[in-house]
Amino acid sequence: AQKVTQAQTEISVVEKEDVTLDCVYETRDTTYYLFWYKQPPSGELVFLIRRNSFDEQNEISGRYSWNFQKSTSSFNFTITASQVVDSAVYFCALTGGGGFKTIFGAGTRLFVKA
C-alpha cells in the first residue's frame, strides 16, 4: 500500500524566516513519482514540482528548494525567506509507477506573519 505522511499539521513563521515542510512516503514500487502542490486561501491547487524516483538531485527554484532522499523515503520542501504570500496549505503526493492513482498527504498549513 502507498502512503504519504505530512506530520506537521500547521506551521507558523514570521516573514523572512526559512521553513521546511516534511514529507515521508511509503511505496513498494521501484518507480514512482512525487509531487508538491500549493493550495492558497483562494482554494485552487497549484502544481509546484514533480520528481521521479530515479532522480535524487535536489532542486531549487527561486526561494523554493526540494530535498529528495530515497534512503529515508523523504521529499522535503524548504521555503527560504518566507513571505506572506507563501501562506497556504501544501500537499505532498505520490503516484506509483505504472499506476495513475495519486495519494495525497493530509497537507501542512503554513502561516507566514508579517
Place this chain on the structure above:
Amino acid sequence: DAGVIQSPRHEVTEMGQEVTLRCKPISGHNSLFWYRQTMMRGLELLIYFNNNVPIDDSGMPEDRFSAKMPNASFSTLKIQPSEPRDSAVYFCASSTLKGGLFLGETQYFGPGTRLLVL
C-alpha cells in the same frame, strides 16, 4: 492556454436534489480525474477517465454518484439524490498519458466546485 475549467464554482442545494458538476480539461490532455476534498478525509480520488473511458471508479462513494465523459473536452459528475454529507470541494484534474503508459504525469487541477447540501 486555458487551464482546467470547472462550473459552477459554488453550489448550494437542498438534500434530495440532483447536483451536476462540470469540467473541461486542458486541451490535448487525455486523462481526467475527479477528486473530493473534505476536512475529515482530505483529497480523495473518485474516478479516473482515459480517452473518455472510465478506468477506475472504485473511489466513487456510492451509487448516488455517477460520472460521464461524452467527449474529450467535457465531463460531468452527478450526485442524485444529494445528501448533507456530500458537502465538499470537488476538483477536476487533467493530464496526459503517453504511449499507453502513465508515467506519473503531472495532474493540473481546476479551481474546484464548492458544494453545500443543506
